[in-house]
Amino acid sequence: MAKAKIQFPRGFLWGTATAAHQVEGNNTNNNWHAWEEAGKTADKSGLACDWWGGRWREDFDRAAETGQNAHRLSVEWSRIQPARDRWDENALDHYREMLRGLRERNMTALVTLHHFTNPLWVEETGAWENDETPELFAEFVRRTVDALKEYANLWVTINEPNVYAYSGYVEGTFPPGKKDLNIAFKVMVNLVRGHALAYKAIHEVQREARVGMAHNYHAIAPKKPKSPLDAWVAKAQSSVFNDLFPNAAQDGKVKFLWKNVNLPEAAGTQDFIGLNYYTRAYAAFNVKMAGELFGKLSFLEDADLSATGFISNDPAGFGEALKWANSFGKQIIITENGVEDAPDEMRPRYLAQHIQELWRAVNFGIPIKGYFHWSLVDNFEWERGWTQRFGLWELDVKTQKRRKRKSAAFYEEICKTNSLSSEMVKKYCPEVIEKIFPD
Ligand code: FCB
Numbered sequence: 001m002a003k004a005k006i007q008f009p010r011g012f013l014w015g016t017a018t019a020a021h022q023v024e025g026n027n028t029n030n031n032w033h034a035w036e037e038a039g040k041t042a043d044k045s046g047l048a049c050d051w052w053g054g055r056w057r058e059d060f061d062r063a064a065e066t067g068q069n070a071h072r073l074s075v076e077w078s079r080i081q082p083a084r085d086r087w088d089e090n091a092l093d094h095y096r097e098m099l100r101g102l103r104e105r106n107m108t109a110l111v112t113l114h115h116f117t118n119p120l121w122v123e124e125t126g127a128w129e130n131d132e133t134p135e136l137f138a139e140f141v142r143r144t145v146d147a148l149k150e151y152a153n154l155w156v157t158i159n160e161p162n163v164y165a166y167s168g169y170v171e172g173t174f175p176p177g178k179k180d181l182n183i184a185f186k187v188m189v190n191l192v193r194g195h196a197l198a199y200k201a202i203h204e205v206q207r208e209a210r211v212g213m214a215h216n217y218h219a220i221a222p223k224k225p226k227s228p229l230d231a232w233v234a235k236a237q238s239s240v241f242n243d244l245f246p247n248a249a250q251d252g253k254v255k256f257l258w259k260n261v262n263l264p265e266a267a268g269t270q271d272f273i274g275l276n277y278y279t280r281a282y283a284a285f286n287v288k289m290a291g292e293l294f295g296k297l298s299f300l301e302d303a304d305l306s307a308t309g310f311i312s313n314d315p316a317g318f319g320e321a322l323k324w325a326n327s328f329g330k331q332i333i334i335t336e337n338g339v340e341d342a343p344d345e346m347r348p349r350y351l352a353q354h355i356q357e358l359w360r361a362v363n364f365g366i367p368i369k370g371y372f373h374w375s376l377v378d379n380f381e382w383e384r385g386w387t388q389r390f391g392l393w394e395l396d397v398k399t400q401k402r403r404k405r406k407s408a409a410f411y412e413e414i415c416k417t418n419s420l421s422s423e424m425v426k427k428y429c430p431e432v433i434e435k436i437f438p439d
Helices: 031-037 051-065 089-104 120-124 133-148 161-171 181-205 228-251 315-326 347-363 382-387 406-417 422-428 430-436
Strands: 005-007 013-017 070-074 108-114 154-159 210-222 253-256 259-262 272-285 295-298 331-336 368-373 393-396 401-404 419-421
Touching (some): 005 347, 013 331, 031 120, 051 089, 051 401, 070 368, 089 133, 108 133, 133 181, 154 161, 154 331, 161 181, 161 210, 181 228, 181 253, 210 315, 210 331, 228 253, 228 272, 228 295, 315 347, 347 406, 347 419, 347 430, 406 419, 406 422, 422 430
Parallel strands (some): 013 070, 108 154, 154 210, 210 272, 272 331, 331 368
Antiparallel strands (some): 253 259, 272 295, 393 401
């Protein structure tokens, strides 16, 4: 077979993404720590990847040495503002040092300001159910961005607000573990308000800032393509889950089922669309599932499933997600994409096939600035704890030893050459060579 190669535009950002609570360790002053202590997670975050203890240095070295030119990390609100009237300058210095560390390694920083966790003092007053929280968040954002602006100008205000609201207030797997659509809606409205206020605050302290949210796009298709009921349910679920936040940041209207609120201050508050894509599910109409909008989600029988059955390798869903993201008319950054795969058997082909989809979109003229793989090193996976391993590097949680997975070497070749070639695919995942580079 002839050699083939797909090439990305010059200056494309290649990196990995992490989040404070998942990597820092000893994060004891937030709602997730309390959730862990209450026994609601598979296990505890403990030292995590010990980034607060300084191991970010060796992990940033790994990233830089393997050709990554960018990194997405998050700052922990509960460290920077441990109490309502207390600001910890040492914590801000710590983040400044980390961001300086990225700069010294010639890596562009993308900073997330809220990634699922709230300080305990915020949680105790109702978190995002409380109408005061958006203002408090904006105050935290203003101060943090002001302290860090020397080292970053790409900001994500809130990570996956849809997942935060859905998991915490519909499904009940995230703190505070409620199942109440009315409260969920209140939380969503306040998250939109918090984002809008943060957007304004960031631009006030840094004129050149580029600000967005990281949206989790869950592709949902009808289980039986010819069934009108399945088609209806798939569309309804998809629009409820995926569209609310980006639409609100576009036109200032928050629409959720039969509810509707106008927030004109939220209109036009995204400079880029952050896209987190993992998988696609299939919806079947089920009259008994009113709470889930009458649809049961599952994967197809012949799906290519991840180690714990959490993710189906569906690159076409990524293509769909990229078109969806492009419909907002903004620049796009892939803020997360990856798979949990401790044995690292599926990850190489998942990576290759998603990078191919990414290239198709770039080639189609969709303005994509960069790609952040989730994640650099195995980290604490929320309620699923350490049972799922998303890292390019494997982590031994007890000894803190890292081991480079095959996928890290593969990603290294992609980052260093700014391309994906048939030789790489043959070397790392020959099983998909015909799919990616057909003869
Ligand atoms: C996303 C989260 C991220 C990580 C990945 C696997 O929903 O944003 O923190 O848990 O899933």
